Amino acid sequence: MKWIVLVGGIANFLLGLLILKKGAPIPLKKPFTIFAFLTSLWVFSNFIFLVSPSTFWFRTAYALGALIPSSALIWVLCFSTGKKPSLSLSYIGYGIGFLFFTLCYVNNIFIAGIIPQVSGFKENYGPFFPVYSIYMSGILLYLLYRIFLCSRKFTGIKREQAKYIFLGGATFAIISFVVSFLLPLFGYAKYGILDSPSSLFFVGFTVLAIIQYRLLDINVAITRGTIFAVVYALVLGIPIGVGYWGRTYLSGRIGVNWWLVPVGMALLLASLGPAIYGFIRRKTEAALFKERQRYQENLIALAKQMTLTKDLRSLLILIIRNVTKEIGISYARIYLLDNKANEYVREVHYGKERRRQFGDSLPNEAPLVQMLYRSRDIGPLLKEEVISHFQTREPEHLKEVEAQLRSMGAAVLLPAFIGEELIAFLVLGTKRSREIYTPDDLGMFKILAGQSALAIENALFYQELKESQSAMVQASKLSSIGELAAGFAHQIDNPLAVISAGCEL
Structure with a gap:
């Protein structure tokens, strides 16, 4: 089982590197990377101690472990507030960690050393080791409590992220308690080495929550994981x-x-x-999950109904009413391409009207519209995916796009394409239930967007046809009036000609 510890250390290091390289929300990037790297060092020190037991590596394992709670506390506070840690918080947090780190090397404070025995060695702790244990377990419990509060307070994707982080932290805490305290009571102390690699659950679930915006609903994930x-x-x-x-x-x-x-x-x-x-x-x-499957089936049925609606405005109202009703969305808008003005104009909306500073129209050259054009093969985009894109690739447009998304009340953007042309896009707000938009939802939205594009194109064609027919009828009427006027003029001209001839005689 020693190699399990080594694998856990390598995995923690690589996950920290992934966050640093791939990108994460700016306030979280450095604090979480520090936490992941310190965790990997802690696991590596445990592996070296298992391979070559000595008092130095025994103390080093506990010393590095003392740095983990403070580093974890800083990134959890960053996650809960959405802000970078203040310098004072960093100094206090890391200062406490380094204090316990140093005391681990002082003889007979926390760690006394190891006592060689025939069958291996015996761990010998100092008189103040309970203080170390209270420090470690106390901060871990506070972190779990803080993350649990986030899972209750937040909405949308951030709420689901908090649930995943809590699940990883709780799994780590439970495994550590079982292998370090519970199993030794029954004579299975050898499994205590699984304590440090179990931190991979905490780090791994957190990385998944940070970089993967299209998360499964936590209930679905737990259900599938349990069945598997x-x-x-x-x-x-x-x-x-x-x-x-x-x-x-x-x-x-x-x-x-x-x-x-x-x-x-x-x-x-x-x-x-x-x-x-x-x-x-x-x-x-x-x-x-009967309710979720029901509304997904109803939206698929809506896609068929849309093709029968010829009037454009009636079609847009049909789309927005059914989508918001079935999913339970607080706010929604539909933007339609105006070829003459070369911009996308808000045609219909549902829910309490938002500020109109940015939200009523968007020019075709707007960075947000251009990103929607590039997403033709991707389909619906979550707000977090849009913001992450502009944070990492187009930071010069980030504030503008954030203001537009905020003005729209957007949680999801559904682009509707006909060929290469973005004919319209639908803006959806958050769900009233505060649940996230799952990958299943987004997959179904992609189908709905394709059907909506076809229905809108048909309605536009029908509208143009009606306008053409109306113009033809109007032209025909004008032509008839012209012929009638010419006939009247001819009829009037004949008597006048007779009278004129008589006068000349």
Whole structure:
């Protein structure tokens, strides 16, 4: 199990490097990277101690561990406030960590050393080690409490991020408690080395939450993870159980080839595993998430209904009313391309009207519109994805785009294309339930946007046809009036000609 510790240290380091290189919200980038790197150093020191036990590496492992709570506290506060840490907070946080770091090397304060024994060694702690334990566990519990409050207070994607971070932190805390305190009570102290690599759950779930905006709903993720774990525990466990407990029986019945039975069962169950998992997952989600599946089916039905609506304004109202009703959205807008003005104009909206400083029209050259053009193959865009793009690639337009998104009340942007042309885009606000837009939602929105584009194109064509027919009718009327006027003039001219001739005589 020593190599599990090494793998955990390498993984923590790479995840910290990923945040530093790939990009994360600016306030979080440096504090979280420091936390991830310190965590990897802590895990590495535990690995070196396991390979070559000595008092120095024993103390180093605890000393580096003392830096983790303070660094974690700083990035969690950054996450909860959305701001960079103040210098005073950084000095105090890291100062406390370095104080405990230093005291770990002072004899008989926290760590006394290790005592060699025949079967290995015995860890010897100092009289003030309970203070160290209270410091470590107290800050960890406070962090979990703080993240839990964020999961209750925030809305949308940030709320779901907080849930993922809390899940990772809680998993780390539970594993640490079980392997470090609970299992040793029953004589299984050897599993204590899994304490440090279990930090990978905390770091890994946090990285997933930070860089992956299209998160699964946490309930869906837990459901799928549980089903996967149960199914594959059976897939692996049944053959192992048959081989372990049934070896004597199989040897008596088959002989030396008894192993073919568990191996054959393993191959059969491994081939059936994905199908079993998929079947159970679909049935479970159908039972647990009926409401979500219902509105997704209704929106697909809406896509078919849109093609029957010919009037453009009626079509736009139909789209926005049904989308907001089915999903439970607080606010929505539809912007339509005006070719004459070369801009996108807000045609209809739903919900409380927002400030109009930026939101009523957008020129075709606007950075936000140009990004929507580039997203043709991606589909719907989350607000966080848009902001992240401009933070990392076009920072000169960031403030302008943030102001536009804020004015629109945008949580999701749905571009609707006909060929290469962005014919319209739909702006959706947050859900009233404060839930996130899941990947399933966004996939369904992509289909809806495509159908909306076709319906809008048909309505525009029908509108142009009506206008053309109206113009033709008007021209025909004018032509008829002209002919009638000419006829009247001719009829009037004849009597006048007779009278004129009579007068001349």
